[in-house]
Amino acid sequence: MNSLWFFIWVLNLGALRLISAQQSYDETGCDDVPFEPGSKYTCNTLMKSCQTYAVYRAQQNYQTISAISLLFDLNENDILQLNNITEPLQTLDAGREVLIPVICSCSVKHPLLSYRLEELKVATGDFGEASKIGKLVYRGRLNSSKVAIKQMGSREVRSVINILTKINHVNLARLLGVCYGRSEQNPTFLVFEFAERGSLRDQLSKYSRSFELEWGKRMRIAFDMAIGLHYIHHCITPSYVHMDISSENVLVTSDWRAKIANFKHAKRVTATEDGYSSTEIGGLVMCRKGCMAPELLRGMVSPKVDVFAFGVVLLELISARETTGEMLLRDSVGFLRGGESEEGCTEKLRSFMDPSLKGDYPVNEALFLALLAKACTEEDPFHRPTMNDIVKALSKMI
Known part of the structure; x- marks a missing residue:
């Protein structure tokens, strides 16, 4: 297994391609x-x-x-x-x-459009069940374009607007407009670009859909997620931690590109003297089961929280599984911790992979993603890679 660890860290160290060219923002001084x-x-x-x-x-x-x-x-x-x-x-x-x-x-910057409630009612068929695509989320059509319309509380709206009007990236779900509620009976709605294929979890949950998700598309989605997180961690000031990365919050477009969504729990972070960016958690943080980094229970948050959750999503991406009951998905790859022969490790990896792939994937790439996911989900955040490390490693595989 030492050779396998050497393989992944060589990729991390050897990937010298600059990633700044990947960012979708204006660098004019x-x-x-x-x-x-x-x-x-x-x-x-x-x-x-x-x-x-x-x-x-x-x-x-x-x-x-x-x-x-x-x-x-x-x-x-x-x-x-x-x-x-x-x-x-x-x-x-x-x-x-x-x-x-x-x-x-x-x-x-993209200015927000202001919508009237009547416009959103027409767009969604009066928020009928046929247009509902999630909890308090509706599909609609405004100005001939498909959109996703999400009902949110006023505090959440302020937080999301404050973040998404200041950042712009192709791998982050774009906020298009807002409809402010006039009272408690008329809540506020945010209007987002529409992702035709829904969430990554939607794609992985049904066999007929996951069959379409061939290996190359999965690698591309992994890279898109990494680029989006790298942007909010390393390319803007102040940096942000998403705090709720999960396969439900990764949207998939019609051309199989990934966009990170749901920034209502995102938090600003600042660097400390020892180089570890962290800040105290204010209020209850709701992370998906199995995606919560252990240090959150100690009341601390840093970009490594997103790295942990990214690792969990990687495991879902290659296996189509999700956390059930008390069995955490990261515990399913215990065979990568050592004690197995290289041949035995490969066989266990094959049994872990999504059966809808029908074995049609490069074993070395699957092993690479599994090892990367394991590194991301280390108990100690200091032992996890940064998103900068991850993007460099993944760029060698795309």
């Missing part, structure tokens, strides 16, 4: 971009920002600076000063434009 209110460019290079703003139009339930500052998770005094308003509870006229200061990583 701040100095190259003239000031233009509402510009699509924002920048946080070296903790400095270009002078640009988003424009928000006041509407019911969000007609005071106090409410608007909570919506965007900003200091109300900053917004008051910027807009020459003195009272945070002053009621603004509907439609009044409010400048919102924006600080985020260099990116091409």
Whole structure:
């Protein structure tokens, strides 16, 4: 087994291809971009920002600076000063434009569309069962395009908007618009791009679907997931931890590309002196069974939490299995921990693989993904690779 471990770490060390070219964001420097209110460019290079703003139009339930500052998770005094308003509870006229200061990583920003509840009702057949594709998630059609419409609480909405309007990447589910609820009886809805094939778990759960998921597509999905996580861990400031990576939260497009979804539990992280990025958990974190990193029980979170969950999803991807009862999926690959001959290990790996593949996969690639998943799900987070290591390793296999 020592030779197998040597194989995976050689791949990690030997993959020298740069990954920055994979990122879908604008690298134009701040100095190259003239000031233009509402510009699509924002920048946080070296903790400095270009002078640009988003424009928000006041509407019911969000007609005071106090409410608007909570919506965007900003200091109300900053917004008051910027807009020459003195009272945070002053009621603004509907439609009044409010400048919102924006600080985020260099990116091409996509402004959110504002939808009326009536539009969403028409798009979904009045939120009927035929359009329902998940818990409080509906399929619809707006402006001739398919969309996914998700009902969310106001606090979750603020968090998701705060993150997804600041980042842009092809492997993250894109937020298109919002419909703010006017009361508790009319909740808020977020409108996302539609993933034709549903979640990765949908594809793996039915034999007829998993049969379509041939090996090359699985490798591509693994790489797409890694690239998306690498982006939020290493390519933006501040960095984010998704906190709820699972096969249910990985969406698959019509051309079999993966997009990470559901950022409602995502948290910002900062680097500590010892180089380990971490922050205290605020509130209850709901991770999928089998995907929760052990250190979460000690009240700490870091990018290695996502790495652990990524490893679990890799095991699902190659086996089509999922955690059931008290049996954790990572315990199913105990044969990789040593004590087996190379031949015995290969046979156990074959029995672990998704039977719908019918053996049509390179054994060395399957072994590589299984070993990578094992490394990702190590008990000690310091022993897990970073997403930077993972992307470098996977780039040699694609």
